[in-house]
Amino acid sequence: MTHKDNIIIRKAMPEDIDTIKKMIMGLAEYEKRPQDMTATIEELRYQLFERNIATVLLMERDEEVIGYAIYYPIFASFAARAKVHLEDFYIKEQFRGNGLGRRFFAKISEIIISEGYTGMEWSCLDWNMPSIGFYNKIGAKRETGREYFEYDEAALKNIADTIKDSKML
Secondary structure (H helix, E strand, O other): OOOEOOEEEEEOOHHHHHHHHHHHHHHHHHOOOHHHOOOOHHHHHHHHHHOOOOEEEEEEEOOEEEEEEEEEEEEEOOOOEEEEEEEEEEEOHHHOOOOHHHHHHHHHHHHHHHOOOOOEEEOOOOOOHHHHHHHHHOOOOOOOOOOOOOOOHHHHHHHHHHHHHHOOO
């Protein structure tokens, strides 16, 4: 937990679930993707606090949540080390540009180091120049040499059905 200028950074608790959902919606709106925010309170509660699939940190100022971050572990098999993927990092617009983002990033880094992780990675939408500028300013390095791929749920089912139908297994 960090206290400075009425700023507190803490791990979220199950009773924060409504706030977490509102913050995620704020990020979805900022990223011009509000239609993609389909998670329910129940789904978020289950994934975050029953399955413990990810950690949520909240940044508060004078008892108002003004930012949040979500991260989860990833394993690097070549080095047998674990780092984290920072899935979400968001501060409400009216609180940006005054050093709070740097402070939040520093606290996230401190927490993941204390948890035994060796690094952190994240992605950023290519049009999001304010965030790219921020990440460059704090010394983040861009990863090169990779192309990222993804499957949505329908694609997962399709490939699974393809293998079943071909009797490959």
